[in-house]
Amino acid sequence: MREWTAVAVAVMTCVGAAFAAAIAFGAGSAVAAESADCAVAAHLAVAEYPLPRVAAAMDQAGGLDILVMGAGSSTLAGPGGADLAYPAQLQAALSKRSPALKIKVATNVRTRRSAAEMVEGFEKLLMEQKPALVVWQSGTVDAITGVDPEEYRLTLEEGVEKLRGGGADVIFMNMQYSPRTESMIAIQAYADNMRLVAHQLEVPLFDRLAVMRQWSELGTFDLTGATKKLETAARIHQCIGELLADLVLDGVKIAREQANPPNSSPAPSR
Amino acid sequence: MPPAAPSQRDLRLDLFRGLALWLIFLDHIPSNVVSWGTIRNFGFSDAAEIFIFISGYTAAFVYGRSMQERGFIVAGARILKRAWQIYVAHMFLFVIYMAEIAYVSSSFENPLYHEEMGIFDFLKQPDVTLIQALLLKFKPVNMDVLPLYIVLLLGFPPLLWLLLRQPTAALAASAAIYALTWHFDINLPAYPTGYWWFNPFAWQLLFVLGAWCARGGADRIGRFVRSPVVLGLSAAYLIFAFAIVMTWNFSALAVYVPKWLSEAMYPIDKVNLDVLRLAHFLALAAITVRFVPADWPALQSLWLRPAILCGQHSLEIFCLGIFLSFAGHFVFNEISDAVFMQILVSALGIAIMCAVAALIAWYKRIEGRSPGSRSKSSDADLAGGEV
Numbered sequence: 001m002r003e004w005t006a007v008a009v010a011v012m013t014c015v016g017a018a019f020a021a022a023i024a025f026g027a028g029s030a031v032a033a034e035s036a037d038c039a040v041a042a043h044l045a046v047a048e049y050p051l052p053r054v055a056a057a058m059d060q061a062g063g064l065d066i067l068v069m070g071a072g073s074s075t076l077a078g079p080g081g082a083d084l085a086y087p088a089q090l091q092a093a094l095s096k097r098s099p100a101l102k103i104k105v106a107t108n109v110r111t112r113r114s115a116a117e118m119v120e121g122f123e124k125l126l127m128e129q130k131p132a133l134v135v136w137q138s139g140t141v142d143a144i145t146g147v148d149p150e151e152y153r154l155t156l157e158e159g160v161e162k163l164r165g166g167g168a169d170v171i172f173m174n175m176q177y178s179p180r181t182e183s184m185i186a187i188q189a190y191a192d193n194m195r196l197v198a199h200q201l202e203v204p205l206f207d208r209l210a211v212m213r214q215w216s217e218l219g220t221f222d223l224t225g226a227t228k229k230l231e232t233a234a235r236i237h238q239c240i241g242e243l244l245a246d247l248v249l250d251g252v253k254i255a256r257e258q259a260n261p262p263n264s265s266p267a268p269s270r
Numbered sequence: 271m272p273p274a275a276p277s278q279r280d281l282r283l284d285l286f287r288g289l290a291l292w293l294i295f296l297d298h299i300p301s302n303v304v305s306w307g308t309i310r311n312f313g314f315s316d317a318a319e320i321f322i323f324i325s326g327y328t329a330a331f332v333y334g335r336s337m338q339e340r341g342f343i344v345a346g347a348r349i350l351k352r353a354w355q356i357y358v359a360h361m362f363l364f365v366i367y368m369a370e371i372a373y374v375s376s377s378f379e380n381p382l383y384h385e386e387m388g389i390f391d392f393l394k395q396p397d398v399t400l401i402q403a404l405l406l407k408f409k410p411v412n413m414d415v416l417p418l419y420i421v422l423l424l425g426f427p428p429l430l431w432l433l434l435r436q437p438t439a440a441l442a443a444s445a446a447i448y449a450l451t452w453h454f455d456i457n458l459p460a461y462p463t464g465y466w467w468f469n470p471f472a473w474q475l476l477f478v479l480g481a482w483c484a485r486g487g488a489d490r491i492g493r494f495v496r497s498p499v500v501l502g503l504s505a506a507y508l509i510f511a512f513a514i515v516m517t518w519n520f521s522a523l524a525v526y527v528p529k530w531l532s533e534a535m536y537p538i539d540k541v542n543l544d545v546l547r548l549a550h551f552l553a554l555a556a557i558t559v560r561f562v563p564a565d566w567p568a569l570q571s572l573w574l575r576p577a578i579l580c581g582q583h584s585l586e587i588f589c590l591g592i593f594l595s596f597a598g599h600f601v602f603n604e605i606s607d608a609v610f611m612q613i614l615v616s617a618l619g620i621a622i623m624c625a626v627a628a629l630i631a632w633y634k635r636i637e638g639r640s641p642g643s644r645s646k647s648s649d650a651d652l653a654g655g656e657v
Contacts, residue, residue: 182300
């Protein structure tokens with residue numbers, strides 16, 4: 001305790017010098033390097049669990065139907081916004097990586113929709129569209145309206161069961177990193193619960209929160225700037241689409257390894 | 271001038287409450303590199319536990335004496351007056367919060383964050399939002415602790431009455447309420463959906479535990495707490511919690527947590543004061559009282575005086591800390607969030623908290639009411655704040 005206090009007091013005595021230095025350093029680092037590649041966050045978007053239904057669809061049906069189930073941040077507003085948003089970018093990236101396959105990404109996106117409201121529509125959507133993979137993005141609306149985090153967790157569990165029961169693999173996507181509203185929306189409890197369900201039910205998680213935080217910290221993209229232009233937003237969605245495509249193929253790879261374990265090494269146990 | 275230290279006042283309470291206030295301030299600035307050093311990143315419990323426990327301790331210490339000397343009605347009235355002060359402080363913070371989000375909503379536009387802008391919907395219907403806030407149902411982020419304290423104080427007079435007569439029965443009643451809360455899922459409703467983030471029916475256990483310790487419980491269990499077995503168990507549990515929390519910070523380590531353990535352990539429920547959190551706080555407390563005696567000379571030293579002063583004016587400094595955490599986050603967005611700036615804002619914030627605490631102490635001294643003196647208006651500060 002004594003050390004802690006000593007450190008705090010020592011820091012305070014340095015405040016004068018620190019202030020001058022902070023202005024010099026701070027001004028320099030506020031300028032973001034727009035040209036940096038979105039791959040700087042690739043290590044944060046790795047599948048930990050297999051996607052067996054996706055692997056089967058790709059191997060047997062020769063195509064892949066994906067459904068993105070989301071809210072406001074699954075799309076971009078304005079004319080042509082949907083084409084710039086990550087679901088369309090996911091389709092483009094997957095088609096590029098697997099040109100022989102017929103990839104189709106459909107969306108079911110409505111703003112201000114909680115996770116529980118999405119689950120209500122699952123059965124109908126599964127019947128109509130029969131996707132092999134559902135990318136399920138949720139959390140922000142639940143956090144804004146203050147849904148009980150425990151209820152949110154149970155909703156996620158129920159949703160995964162329904163989706164898998166309907167023949168689809170699931171990928172969770174969590175919230176965006178939004179520095180401006182960070183002190184106003186308590187997203188952490190929801191992100192933690194999503195991670196918990198992902199581990200317990202072995203659902204690959206696209207940790208959009210960590211990925212975007214990484215971009216913000218490295219200065220890859222400026223997430224604090226006020227703008228009406230779509231440029232940065234479109235580039236971010238493109239990156240998300242590409243990283244998400246990598247994650248899908250990652251999950252397929254794990255599924256194939258588990259189905260046909262190579263003799264030399266055991267299948268990944270997780 | 272040294273902090274007032276009458277013989278009956280345990281400066282350790284002020285010290286740790288002051289430190290908890292600093293930690294709460296640091297933790298409430300999002301994406302602050304300095305908050306990596308706060309205790310929530312090293313174990314299950316955080317500054318909230320320290321604060322509630324010490325607040326229960328000081329409340330029982332001050333109002334218990336008041337109830338013995340002046341009776342139930344007078345002490346009860348004083349407790350309710352304190353609850354009213356905290357309510358007013360909470361509403362003041364709420365206004366500052368609304369001002370901040372109103373500013374951000376009118377100045378910030380970005381197509382990327384269309385969904386997040388939903389938080390500003392509250393501004394579109396002030397009639398509902400303000401009334402729900404006055405009813406303590408609508409509580410913005412990080413403004414949950416004062417409402418919890420208000421509810422705890424509202425229920426405190428009868429509890430204190432029982433505590434003065436049958437301390438063990440009072441503690442047992444509190445534990446029973448905690449158990450029933452878990453069993454029947456009792457909590458207060460929030461607006462627009464959900465429940466309170468700090469469930470008063472669960473968190474009261476920590477408050478009452480503090481109160482029980484103040485009314486002789488600490489002496490009764492003192493020997494037990496200092497026994498080698500308890501110390502060993504506490505240390506082992508702290509190490510275990512540290513190891514688990516490290517697997518949250520470094521997800522590559524998560525594979526080393528056996529599945530049966532994570533299924534038994536998670537989720538660790540902050541809303542309802544999870545048993546794992548409570549045990550972590552108790553282990554911390556056991557280690558602390560062992561190594562920091564009440565007559566520890568450093569408590570009189572210059573180095574610890576800033577934290578002790580903050581702890582002695584906890585309601586004011588708590589509110590200031592919440593305001594400063596809003597302001598600090600605002601600075602990150604408007605000026606710079608470079609690491610250097612984060613350290614600077616954190617250090618400046620703590621310096622401001624200490625300076626204001628010193629100012630309040632000075633002001634109260636010239637008004638003839640130093641904290642800890644037995645003048646009639648001193649109890650609010652002693653019982654303090656609370657959170």
